[in-house]
Amino acid sequence: MEDRHHRGEKAFLLRDWKRVVHTDAGEMRVLRSFRSQRSAERSTRIGFINMEPSTLFIPQYTDSGLVLFVRKGEARLGTIYRNEPVERSLRKGDVYRIPAGSAFYLVNTGESRKLRVICSIEIDTSEEDLPTRNFQSFFLGGGPNPASILTGFDPETLATAFNVSSGEVQEILSREIEGPIVHMSDSRRPSAWSKFMELDEQDRLRHLRKAVREYGDEDEDEDEDEQIEWSWRKLLESVLGRRRRPESRDEWGHRHAPDSCNLYDRSPDFRNDYGWSVALDEYDYKPLRHSGIGIYLVNLSPGSMMAPHVNPTATEYGIVLSGSGTIQIGYPNGSSAMNARVREGDVFWIPRYFPFCQISSNSGSLEFFGFTTSARRNRPQFLAGRNSVLRAMGGPELARSFGVSDKRLAELLRAQRESVILPSPEAAAGGPDQGFDGGDLVADF
Numbered sequence: 001m002e003d004r005h006h007r008g009e010k011a012f013l014l015r016d017w018k019r020v021v022h023t024d025a026g027e028m029r030v031l032r033s034f035r036s037q038r039s040a041e042r043s044t045r046i047g048f049i050n051m052e053p054s055t056l057f058i059p060q061y062t063d064s065g066l067v068l069f070v071r072k073g074e075a076r077l078g079t080i081y082r083n084e085p086v087e088r089s090l091r092k093g094d095v096y097r098i099p100a101g102s103a104f105y106l107v108n109t110g111e112s113r114k115l116r117v118i119c120s121i122e123i124d125t126s127e128e129d130l131p132t133r134n135f136q137s138f139f140l141g142g143g144p145n146p147a148s149i150l151t152g153f154d155p156e157t158l159a160t161a162f163n164v165s166s167g168e169v170q171e172i173l174s175r176e177i178e179g180p181i182v183h184m185s186d187s188r189r190p191s192a193w194s195k196f197m198e199l200d201e202q203d204r205l206r207h208l209r210k211a212v213r214e215y216g217d218e219d220e221d222e223d224e225d226e227q228i229e230w231s232w233r234k235l236l237e238s239v240l241g242r243r244r245r246p247e248s249r250d251e252w253g254h255r256h257a258p259d260s261c262n263l264y265d266r267s268p269d270f271r272n273d274y275g276w277s278v279a280l281d282e283y284d285y286k287p288l289r290h291s292g293i294g295i296y297l298v299n300l301s302p303g304s305m306m307a308p309h310v311n312p313t314a315t316e317y318g319i320v321l322s323g324s325g326t327i328q329i330g331y332p333n334g335s336s337a338m339n340a341r342v343r344e345g346d347v348f349w350i351p352r353y354f355p356f357c358q359i360s361s362n363s364g365s366l367e368f369f370g371f372t373t374s375a376r377r378n379r380p381q382f383l384a385g386r387n388s389v390l391r392a393m394g395g396p397e398l399a400r401s402f403g404v405s406d407k408r409l410a411e412l413l414r415a416q417r418e419s420v421i422l423p424s425p426e427a428a429a430g431g432p433d434q435g436f437d438g439g440d441l442v443a444d445f
Helices: 001-010 155-162 166-173 194-199 199-209 219-226 232-240 286-290 389-393 395-400 406-414
Strands: 017-023 026-032 043-051 055-062 067-073 075-081 084-090 094-098 105-107 115-123 137-139 181-183 270-274 275-280 294-300 306-311 316-322 323-329 337-341 348-349 358-361 366-374 421-423
Touching: 001 337, 001 348, 017 181, 026 055, 043 055, 043 105, 043 316, 067 366, 075 094, 075 294, 075 323, 084 094, 275 306, 286 389, 294 306, 294 358, 323 395, 337 395, 358 366, 389 395, 389 406
Parallel strands: none
Antiparallel strands: 017 026, 026 043, 043 115, 055 105, 055 137, 055 181, 067 094, 067 115, 075 084, 075 105, 270 275, 275 294, 294 366, 306 358, 306 421, 316 348, 316 366, 323 337, 323 358
C-alpha cells in the first residue's frame, strides 16, 4: 500500500523543475508537467518568478503565452498591446495575460518587499518538435549576459541594416553583463536598464514600442491571429535614442489594453460555512479566451473538504499557497492513484476525468490556487453532496448497479445536506507530512 501511494505521489506531485534564470536580483524556475496522451490539450508548464526589491526583469518576448498571478508583493508590467505600449500596476491576487511574442518587462516596485509571481506557460503542442518549444525567452536588449536577439547577426550586417556605424553596434551589444533580472539602483555600476527605468512612463513605453513593427488594427477578438513581427531597425533606434513620430491613439486617448483581474476582489462563486471558491474563465476575463487556460482559487476551512468530483473538460494544476491537507485521486478502475499529504509550496496535477478531492487539515485553513487546461466554464461533476450527479441520477438503475434497494440508496445519497465544500470529521488527520517539500522550489511563496 505504501509503495503504491509513493508511486502516486511521484506521478501526481510535480517535482521536475529547471532554473531558467538566476541572478543575485532574482530567479525564474519552470516546472515541467506531464502531457496527457489521451487528449489534444495544450502542454502546460508552471513557472515561478522571484524578484528582490527594486529589481527589473528586462524587456523580452517569449515563444509561449504567459498567465501571471501575483502571489506576493507589487509590480509594474510594461507591455505592447496591438502595437500600443501600456503599463499596468499589479498587486497581490492580480491576474494578467501576456500573449506569445508580445514584448514585456516586469518591475518589482517594492523597495523592501520581494515579488512572487506564479505563471502558467502555454506551450503550443503543434510545434513541440521544434528545439525551442521547451519555453524560450528572447531578450530585446542585452549583450554577453543575457544574449540579445541582435547578437545572432554580424556587426557589419546590423550596421548596414540600421544605417549606423559598427562601433555604435558593438557599444550597445557589449554593455549589459548583469543578467536577465537586474537591480534598478546600483550606485557602484549603474546599468543601461537602470537608466531605462529612470525614464518617465511614456518614454519607457515609447522605447518598448519601438521594438515592435506595426501589425494592423484588427478587432480585439482577432488579436490572436495578428502577426507579431520584430523590427530590428526600431529596436536599435530605441537603444540609441533616435527620435520617432508620436504614438497614435484613438480620439478618446484610449489604448484598449485589458486590465488585470484580482481574484481576491471577486465575490466567491461558491461559499458556505466550510470554505469558498473562485473561478475565472473566458467569460469573466476576456484575455483568457485564446489562452486555453482557466484559473481557480479555493480556501477550505480547518477540517473541511472539497467534495469528491470529476473535471470532464480539463486537466487541473494546483499550487498550495498556505496550510496543509490531503489530496486523494482515484484511477478509472476504482483503485487509489494517490493519497498524499500536501503543504505550502507543493504543486500537483489532476488528469482530466480522474476523480479526486482535497481535504484541509484540522490545524488550519488550506488555500490553493491553480490553472485548468480550458478557458471555458468548468462544470465539475460532484460525486457526493446535495448537488452530486449520483443524487441527480438516482432511480432503480443506479440502485441496481450498487446491488441495494431504491430506499437504501436514497437514504445514503440524502444523508449529506451540504454541497461542493463539505464538513469532514476526519479531515486529513494522521502522521507526519510525506509530500514534496515545495519550499526548495518556490522559496518564500
